[in-house]
Amino acid sequence: MEVVPVLIRPTTPDEADAIAAVHREAFGSDIEADLARDLMRDDAFVGSLSFAAEEDGRLLGHVLFTRAWLNRDDGLPGFPLLLLAPLAVVPEAQRQGVGTTLVEAAIALARESGEVGILVFGDPKLYGRFGFVQAGPSGVRPPHAAEPMWGWLVLELAPDILGPAGTLAVAQPLDAPALWVA
Numbered sequence: 001m002e003v004v005p006v007l008i009r010p011t012t013p014d015e016a017d018a019i020a021a022v023h024r025e026a027f028g029s030d031i032e033a034d035l036a037r038d039l040m041r042d043d044a045f046v047g048s049l050s051f052a053a054e055e056d057g058r059l060l061g062h063v064l065f066t067r068a069w070l071n072r073d074d075g076l077p078g079f080p081l082l083l084l085a086p087l088a089v090v091p092e093a094q095r096q097g098v099g100t101t102l103v104e105a106a107i108a109l110a111r112e113s114g115e116v117g118i119l120v121f122g123d124p125k126l127y128g129r130f131g132f133v134q135a136g137p138s139g140v141r142p143p144h145a146a147e148p149m150w151g152w153l154v155l156e157l158a159p160d161i162l163g164p165a166g167t168l169a170v171a172q173p174l175d176a177p178a179l180w181v182a
Helices: 013-027 030-041 098-112 124-128
Strands: 007-010 051-055 058-072 079-089 117-121 152-156 166-169
Touching: 007 098, 013 030, 013 051, 013 058, 013 079, 030 058, 030 079, 051 098, 058 098, 079 098, 124 152
Parallel strands: 079 117
Antiparallel strands: 007 051, 051 058, 058 079, 058 166, 117 152
């Protein structure tokens, strides 16, 4: 895999339309583009972990995180986690390390910032490279039935933080059953 040299930088609020265009181009759909735009406007948006990959002034990729909350089954107080969604790289820059660089930068900053865990509903082959494992054994359930369940993944940033079982509460734009089916 050839790695394209790109600038990884934080996004700015005025880039919502350009970022939506990256998601539209990457997925060939308005669904992910609208989701990214809606999440960037939601109170759960974690702007410090929204990164863009740029080459010669053109956006090639974007990663977005929102705050999620683990509602514990045992009735004890829950705690905040991060949800990675969506991640997009324009087709001509895919398989060149752009997405990897975006995710690595965001994970590093999340860890440095004291975050305790990241969840994602995605491809285990892709996210497994960063240390994500299936979330089912941790007891953390997605807000809706995820299909396939093997795509529900977690990365613990603090040791043994995910012992208590519970259901994840997510930002309103992500709280739709259709978004949890691959």
